[in-house]
Amino acid sequence: NAGVMQNPRHLVRRRGQEARLRCSPMKGHSHVYWYRQLPEEGLKFMVYLQKENIIDESGMPKERFSAEFPKEGPSILRIQQVVRGDSAAYFCASSPPPPKAQFFGPGTRLTVL
Amino acid sequence: ELKVEQNPLFLSMQEGKNYTIYCNYSTTSDRLYWYRQDPGKSLESLFVLLSNGAVKQEGRLMASLDTKARLSTLHITAAVHDLSATYFCAVDLGAGGTSYGKLTFGQGTILTVHP
Numbered sequence: 265n266a267g268v269m270q271n272p273r274h275l276v277r278r279r280g281q282e283a284r285l286r287c288s289p290m291k292g293h294s295h296v297y298w299y300r301q302l303p304e305e306g307l308k309f310m311v312y313l314q315k316e317n318i319i320d321e322s323g324m325p326k327e328r329f330s331a332e333f334p335k336e337g338p339s340i341l342r343i344q345q346v347v348r349g350d351s352a353a354y355f356c357a358s359s360p361p362p363p364k365a366q367f368f369g370p371g372t373r374l375t376v377l
Numbered sequence: 378e379l380k381v382e383q384n385p386l387f388l389s390m391q392e393g394k395n396y397t398i399y400c401n402y403s404t405t406s407d408r409l410y411w412y413r414q415d416p417g418k419s420l421e422s423l424f425v426l427l428s429n430g431a432v433k434q435e436g437r438l439m440a441s442l443d444t445k446a447r448l449s450t451l452h453i454t455a456a457v458h459d460l461s462a463t464y465f466c467a468v469d470l471g472a473g474g475t476s477y478g479k480l481t482f483g484q485g486t487i488l489t490v491h492p
Contacts, residue, residue, distance in 0.1 A: 295478055306465060306482040307420075320471055320479055355419065362478040363408050363469065365422040 266290070268358050268369035269338075276375045277346045285341040285372045289358030296339045297366060298331060301353045313339060346376045379404045381468050383483035390456045390490050398486045400449040400466035408469035408476045409449045411440050413462045414485070420465065424451075456490045463487050 269288040277283050289296050294314055299307040309323040313333035324331065328346075333339040343350055353373050357366035380403040390396055400409070411423040424433045426442035426449060433440050437460065439452045449466055467480040 297478060297480070299480075299482075306485050307467075307480075309479050309481065312471075312477065312479055319477070322479075357420075359478055362476060363425070363427055365410060365425045366478060366480065367422065368412075368420040370419045 268293075268356055268367050270354075270356050270369035270372050272372060273370060274373050274375070276377065278377050279347055280345050283343040283346050283350070283374055285343075285354050285356075285374070287339040287341070287356030287358075287369055289339070289356075290367055293358035293360055293367070295359045295361065296333050297357045297359075298339075298341050299355045299357065301355060301371075303352070307355060310341070343374075346374075348376045350374060351376045379406075379468060379470050379481045381466060381481050381483040383464075383466060383486050386484055386486060388486055388488045390453070390488065392457055392490055392492055393455050395455065396453050398451040398453075398464055398466075398488075400451070400483055402447050402449075402468045402481075404468075404470060405444065405447065405474075406468045406470040406476060407442075407444050409442050410467045410469065410480065411449070411451055412465045412467065414465065415462050423464075453488075456488075458490050458492070461488055461490045 298310040301307045311331045312320040328344045353371045355371045356369045359366045409426045412420040424440040429444040431442045463485045467482045469476040471477045471479040
């Protein structure tokens with residue numbers, strides 16, 4: 265049973281480009297969460313999705329960031345017009361219906377030049 | 378706004394010693410999680426604590442939850458080098474005071490165990 269898959273593992277973008285981060289949850293998990301970890305900091309919640317629905321996006325910046333979890337395929341975190349401050353590790357986690365533990369993916373490390 | 382604070386933030390221990398990491402949080406919740414993170418790696422789930430008085434143990438680690446005091450502890454017994462990592466507590470509290478997996482993390486405790 266594969267764990268949470270994220271790709272790419274490393275992504276380099278120049279300022280102004282778009283970044284697309286993908287997350288495939290564990291089999292049987294319908295709840296997906298995205299977190300961001302800045303260097304030397306803890307993780308910050310960004311968004312919680314179920315299939316085709318955004319449940320809580322209170323941690324998402326109001327501009328440039330969007331997320332989806334379509335009926336088919338992985339969840340996507342999209343960052344438009346990236347800036348240097350977007351450089352971070354982005355982790356996806358999935359779980360069965362809470363209160364089960366979330367399983368985290370390996371993360372995507374985004375570097376904005 | 379929920380705040381989760383861990384202390385200490387840095388912990389240097391000798392092998393064989395005992396120590397406790399504390400996790401305080403500001404708003405009532407009865408769901409708390411502990412995770413471990415090795416450098417450059419993802420997070421590994423250690424404990425899920427779901428009620429007041431919950432105590433879980435795995436190997437040299439034991440976690441407890443006191444929801445009235447809004448406090449969780451992670452106790453390390455007879456530390457070994459392999460326990461060196463960053464430890465995070467996380468509280469599950471979403472909009473309207475409900476719990477649905479929205480985790481607020483503490484700052485993390487960097488644990489170094491040396492001979």
